[in-house]
Amino acid sequence: MGAVLVAGVVVVGFAIREALDAYELRWGDPGKVRPAPETRPVPEVKPVPVTKPAQQDPSPKQKPKPGPKGPDLPPVGPTGTSERDRRPECKPVPVKHRGGNNDHNKCADRIPHNSISGWDVLVNGKQFDALQxxxxxxWEVKTDDFEKQPPRSQEFFVKLKLPELRREKKLAEACGYNFSVGVRSKAHLSALRAADPSLTVVLMDWC
Structure with a gap:
């Protein structure tokens, strides 16, 4: 019985010793203070700048095509000072020449100080030939070969055109404009002045 106890104590002691040796081998001497594990500084992470997507131009198909534009006209006289100046129909609007008579258009374009050379101008519902x-x-331009017609035809022509010239004069004056009639012959000038002295008739020696 004593031998058995001694043998048991030896076995238990040997097992305890093996456990202590294994602990010391793994963790070192338990009586010593283990240094703290080395820590490395964490690198600073800078925020990545956010870039806005580049604005894309619309495709050529989406871009509107500019239409033909008339000349830019400066204000004609004081604006906002009278009722006629505020009327939209009195604002001069450049429009294309009426086709079919190149000589007529050339005479109109060459009027001295013509502000819309190459264009007609729409004022008060009437398309005039020039604007100074x-x-x-x-201006209203007449390029008929008046002087080549016999006297009776000249008289008939004046009577035929006179009502329209008077109407155009009233339309111009209603918007505060002067009105002139341009002709190519002295005979035409004299006939119109005789028929209506209130008309301003000018001999167009430039065409």
């Missing part, structure tokens, strides 16, 4: 902003004058 410097004198605020609207």
């Amino acid at each position: 902003l410097i004198t605020r004058t609207l």
Whole structure:
């Protein structure tokens, strides 16, 4: 019985010793203070800048095509000072020449100080042949071969055109414009002045 106890104590002691040796081998001497594990500084992470997507131009198909534009006209006289100046129909609007008579258009374009050379101008519902902003004058141009006609035909022609010229004069004056009639012959000038002295008739020696 004593031998058995001694043998048991030896076995238990040997097992305890093996456990202590294994602990020391794994963790070192338990009586010593283990240094703290080395820590490395964490690198600073800078925020990545956010870039906005580049604005894309619309495709050529989406871009509107500019239409033909008339000349830019400066204001004609003081604006906002009278009722006629505020009327939209009195604002001069450049429009294309009426086709079919190149000689007529050339004479109109060459009027001295023509502010819309190459264009007609729409004022008060009437398409005039020229506009002189410097004198605020609207023009109607006549390029008929008046002097080549017999006297009776000349008289008939004046009577035929006179009502329209008077109407155009009233339309121009209603919007504060002067009105002039351009002709190519002295005979035509004299006939119109005789028929209506209130008309301003000018001999167009430039065409």
